[in-house]
Amino acid sequence: MPSAHWLSRIALVCAFSLLAACGGGGGGGSTGGSGTTTPAPPARPTQAEASRFLAQATFGANDADISAVTSSGYSDWINAQMALPLGPTHLSQMDTRLTALQATNPNASLNANHFYETFYNQAVTAPDQLRQRVKFALSEIFVTSLSASNINVRTNASFYDMLGKNAFGNFRTLLQDVTYHPAMGQYLTYLANQKENASTGRNPDENYAREVMQLFTIDIYELNADGTLKTDLFGKTTPTYSTADIQGLAKVFTGLSWYHPTPTNSTFFGGSRDASSYTRAMIGYPNYHSVSEKTFLGTTIPASATPNVDGDLTIAIDTLFNHPNVGPFISKQLIQRLVTSNPSPDYIRRVAAVFNNNGSGVRGDMGAVIRAILLDTEARTASSDPDYGKLREPVIRLTHFLRSFEVTSTSGNWSIGSTSAQTSLNQSPLTSPSVFNFFRPGYIPPNTSIGGRNKVAPEMQISDEVSTAAYVNLMMSAINTGFSSGDVKSAYTKELAVASDATALTERMNLLLFAGLMSDTLKTKIVTAVNTVTIPASGTTAQVDAAKLNRVKLAVLLSMASPEYVAQR
Template sequence: MDQRLTALRAANATANVSSSQFYESFWMQAAKGDDQLRQRVKFALSEIFVTSFTGASQSPRGLASYYDMLGRDAFGNFRTLLQDVTYHPAMGLYLTYMGNQKEDAKTGRNPDENYAREVMQLMTIGLWELNTDGTRKTDMTGNPIPTYSTEDVKGLAKVFTGLSWYSPTPNNSTFWGGSKNVEAYTTPMIMYNSAHSTSAKAFLGSTIYATTVADGNGEVSKALDTLYNHPNVGPFLCRQLIQRLVTSNPTAPYIKRCAQTFNNNGSSVRGDMGAVIKAILIDSEARTVSTDASYGKLREPVVRLGNWMRSFDAASDSGNWLITSTSSQSQLNQSPLTSPSVFNFFRPGYVPANTIIGNKGKAAPELQITDEVSVAAYVNTMQTTIEKGIGSSSDVKAAYSKELALANDPVALVNRIDLLLGVRMSATLRARITDAVTGIAIPAAGAAQDTIDTAKLNRVRLAILLTMASPDYIAQR
């Protein structure tokens, strides 16, 4: 993104980047990055540790820095990830604890509780105490046990007081964003101990005693250690990562195996994200074709578009991947880092009402952003994309050279597309698409070459569109 800024300023010295350049960078990495698993996990983490362009006062470079941080930490240790998320200015702005001040009895001011609540509820331990397999623990009367109380939120909120803008020479003015350093949006927040609470703090069974000398960073470290070591973190995090990568309704044994890896990677290390991702992806439940009709997940719209780009070697005419937001309901109804709230585009426990899967009590998170309008818009968007390209002046497009070589053989063409897109088509779907492709006649030898080429291209485009519009593709199994 900074390279793009340099290029823009070469043409206009006062130019600046916007969300558009973030999206361009995202799609370039999604299509051409040589670290696709990291890219995929990074996107999954962005839907758990949510920040968004919809938040007030966000900086495009700041959010790009935040997204890069998620990628950098994707295979590291969860404790490092939790620390980096907590200190990043993009999160400080989004969950309003940037410039969070200690309590003041005279004015009645209390610390902002936003991050304290959401870091527990959405990012680490969830609402209910869990067994290692992700099932809820219950009390003697059979009721689920809450993980935290209002008092825990209040205690933790005091820990997160004093964090604000980075400055090499911090003072009261820089605490409020005055004389802001050029890298303040991309550099971790710093602790201003003068604004940090020195009163006693109790949360999740931990106590920090009152003191006369503030040690804000030390207290944040203790709080993050407490969250990191909570027994809920493994099953809570693993369930959501499995949902993002494999299936919406993982079994309890699947969650347990992955949570055990989080708790101990085999070398007595807790929180090894690389080991956790490996455990999720090579688990027998992830690698075995299931006969359960509710197994699998809907592919998110952003993932589908990225799948098309990589499968068919899409390229950018300009080299800048000029795709802006695709959040409109007339497009994909989703863009990276553009969630409407801290609760992501969809809730991990969303159960669609009045559906077969909903009547079984099964979750289908991605269906929360799926309706008649979004389904039609997706098909229309992909039809245009497959035929003409996507982005400004259809900047990103595919040539389909390898597919065109198979256009005379509809069976081979459909088999290749099935393989590239990871569909595992049913015999019925395969036959229908093959018949539809065969229905486009290729002129006999002697006809004008451009007519022959057009017919072949139409076969390829139709095969891809019908595949990507099919339930077999949209439901990853």
């Protein structure tokens, strides 16, 4: 096994190399794209093409999925994925874990680490990889967070399950389920939001009213169908909403609070909490819902003597869902999460057109949108444009390693734990520091060539000197000894089979991690480095096996720490 000192020196070199590249390199997207409907891509992709597709559509390519894609083609693989039934929920897996913990410690309770266990379990082993990957993408648009100490971890797990359930459904249903979920109600402070009171000067909480427009549906400026900003003759943009719109919409989001089979004024404020209320949709409490006129986004709900929580919410959700900005706004963000940071306007327009009409007159068909994103020519063509692609976010790099090298958990617990610290990955799933996610879709890293080309690189918002070096150190440890005292680790069985041949070993890295796009320069460097670890010609079996394992671990580390890998092409 490689010594800590030996691997540490390699990790240090890798970190400096990676940091230098990330500080000034590209992380953007394509500048081209056809203005016509995209034809279906070839039915039978190569192994390298399949690996590249899987980097966009799953948590990382492995041999089994590469074989499945090359056998069936992209479209049929997507069909098969979308036809898979929902698997075990994160909530049910966490509850099972709690039962096991309480068998030996009756006072045991759940925390964020138990959610992370279920996340990595499903991200690595679940067969419905496309749903898993889209669910994660949605969690970075519709953000709630385990970092919010006031939200029960089971509530957040239930929210994540809800995103997965809606991954291929209709956007309107997704928006409604997000709005009614107690995790979002708590996170954006409209759970137990009360109607206005003129005598006390109380006004409804405006937090969700603002963010549901700005972040979840219509953005802050009017957009063209291709996601570009609408401007007037003087180049001026038009805001999508005003302060008055926020105030009007805030009245709609009054009177929602905890589920209870027999709701009362007390249960509105959280009294006599029903056990299922942490994970069930919020319900309307008419006594606390505004009955005054509500005007927003060109829609007016007249004043009424009778409060109608669900009816008003239906009107508001319909209004947001049908706004022309939603298609390009959501389509662009999903493209950014899956394919490329800077999609061309034509790419956005094509996908937004599918959002607006799936071909059968249905608006908001998420399954059709995901299909359009992944099968678009701009997604399926490996562009030579240096601005094409995206920076792989840290969690995706880790899951890629776990899947590609068939990492297993002996206990079945997948105890990887938090990686949120800047001295770790600077990111853990469902643990954003704010509703604005770990990084903003329009983030331009300062003092870089990316900014000089007016491109964005969202994931670079959580990349700096400390986190870059920490990533390499974490991967060094994961590759060498695994997680949780070796409970979560790879046997590298398939890599060991070719470890004697440095070129073959490097080509395996090329297929699994680089989708066949590794440069000749990097190949030469890895082959040269691997060959410095000699396999003793007359050594014992243990010595030969140790040398082969060292060669494999070195190849994996050098690959995953390279700037070429970190940039998804």
